[in-house]
Each structure stands twice: as C-alpha cells, then as structure tokens.
Amino acid sequence: MSLNLHPMINVAVKAARAAGNIINRAALDIESVRVSQKKANDFVTEVDHAAEKAIIDTLLAAYPGHAIWAEESGREHGAQDSEFVWIIDPLDGTTNFIHGLPIYCVSIALAVKGKVEQAVVYDPTRNDLFTATKGRGAFLNDRRIRVSKRTELKGCLISTGFPFRDGDNFQEYLAMVGEVMQRTAGIRRPGAAALDLAYVAAGYTDGFFERGLQPWDVAAGSLLVTEAGGLVGNFTGEADYLDQQECIAGAPRVYGQLVGMLGKYSKFASAGDKAAVRQAAASTLSQAAPQASTADTTPAKTLATTPVASPESATTPAPAAALPAEPSAASDAPF
Secondary structure (H helix, E strand, O other), X not given: OOOOOOHHHHHHHHHHHHHHHHHHHHHOOHHHOOEEEEEOOEEEEHHHHHHHHHHHHHHHHHOOOOEEEEOOOEOOOEOOOOOEEEEEEEEEOHHHHHOOOOOOEEEEEEEXXXXXXXXXXXXXXXXXXXXXXXXXXXXXXXXXXXXXXXXXXXXXXXXXXXXXXXXXXXXXXXXXXXXXXXXXXXXXOOOOHHHHHHHHHHOOOOEEEEEOOOHHHHHHHHHHHHHOOOEEEOOOOOOOOOOOOEEEEEOHHHHHHHHHHHHHHOOOOOHHHHHHHHHHHHHHHHHHXXXXXXXXXXXXXXXXXXXXXXXXXXXXXXXXXXXXXXXOHHXXXXX
16 A cells, blocks of 8 residues: 555555455355345345444544444444544445345545545455545555546446336436437446446546435545546536435546436426426337237237247337336435
C-alpha cells in the first residue's frame, strides 16, 4: 500500500480486509452458509452480519466518537450526533455470493457533514483494493486510476443493475435498457453497484446507471468516480443523488449523453417527460396485445397443420403491466 494514504483510509482498509477475510473463508463452503430473505429477492447471510460487525468494531476502535450507518444494522452503533458518518455495505452482491459467483465487494465510505470524503471498495476474490480521498485522486492498489477517454456512446460499455424488488417498474426499465443498448457497444449487469462504480473509475466500463440504490450502495463508489475524473449524479444530472435512489456515473462526456437519454425516466423529470414515457409504454403494450390475442384464438387444428419454421416464430405473450414504484424509507434518512 502507498505510504501517503490518509489515516482514516488506513483504518477503513484494515476494516475492509478483515471483512474480506471472513467472506473469503465462507466462500470456501457456500453450501453451509445460512441465508435468510429480507424482502422478495433481497437476501442476507450470516456472512453479511459477521463482516459488518468486523468493520464496525475496527472503525469504532479507532474512532469511537464517529457515527455508523450500515446496511444490516442501520444506525444503532456509534455516536449518531457526530458529523463523521461511516456508510457501510459489508457484502455488496450478496445474491452473487450465495450462488458462488465471484462478483461482490466490501464498501466503506466516510461522510463528513453529509459529503463523502473517504472511500474504500475491496474485492476480496481478486484482492483488488480501490481507495479515494477527496482531493487526492483514486487508486487501485498502488496505481492511480482514471475514467475512460471515450467520448461517443457508440463505442462505450455501460453497466447497470436490473430491478428485482416488488413494486419496481419493469416495463420502464426495459425501455431504458433498450435505448442504451441501441446506442452503445454493450451493457453489462455484474450485480454489485459499488464494484460497478469502481470499474467506471478504473476505466473498465465507460458509464453506469441504476435505480433503487441505497446510500451504502453508492457512497464509496461515487467518490472513486469523481476522484478519477468522472461525474456522478441522478438521472437529471443533479449532484445531490446519494439518497435519491437513482444514479448515473461516467466519464464526463459519456455522463452527459446518458443524462440526456435517461433524464426523462427520473422521478424528478418534468410532467411532460413523464407523460411521454407513459405514453410510449402504453403504445408498446397495445401493439403487443393483438398478437397475443390472435395466438390465443387460433384453432388447434390450424396449429397442428401449420409447419413451424423456427423457434423465433413462436408467439410471445404480452408483457405484464408496469407496477408502481415503491419508495424505500431508508433512503429518506438524512446524515
């Protein structure tokens, strides 16, 4: 490690590595890990809890007067009236972890008076350590990192996360992904937002967007991106994104193009933009419905005598109607 790291980063690194050791040991025998479900498709394991405890113990041993805001235990530890708040995701990518898919990380950030000033994202599988201190740049292990130099979307690789919660608007998300796919070199969905942001900072991907994220998902990764020369904001390009459950990040010109494309899907978009999105979704559904109806009324005898040329000729049922978004109470909590 570099000898010029901020003292608080050194403590956060120690905490992240302690959590990483717990995660790596558990990964050797995934089948024995106890898993429970917080909500639909939202899992937590005994490893999350053990890793979080190791992080909190390490941080409070060094800074007993600081506050803790952690994914699993919330705000029950530390001095909650402190201006120094550690924002922790002990295992970002839990679903990947319980399936043995080695894409997950530890995320630790320090916010001072509501602004993130220190960040650590640690990938225990690859032993990749991403660090950033406000004003001092971003690093991967001992190497300074920068966002990519690409400026045109058509050559860009963009990462995202797919909706998985009850109440998520799946139809609208498909529309967003469809727009991005047609104008870029490709989309990736790794499954760990903090690592997605670290990869934008390192220039591995050119941009990132996702909705439904919590502060512990984006706090550390967002500082990595900005210290690597990138931009982070909500879907309309505003910098006050941390607790707004929508995030776009990327190299500056890529970020601007993503905001221009996805801004109409923001919960802060104008009434006109929202109406246009709803109208487009309704049009898509109405076009698909007659095809499904025709398939349902085709006589069985006709189907039996009609040759099937290819799998693509099979009828696809109409997509389900969009569900209303359901805000999370956790995202409304101030520092």
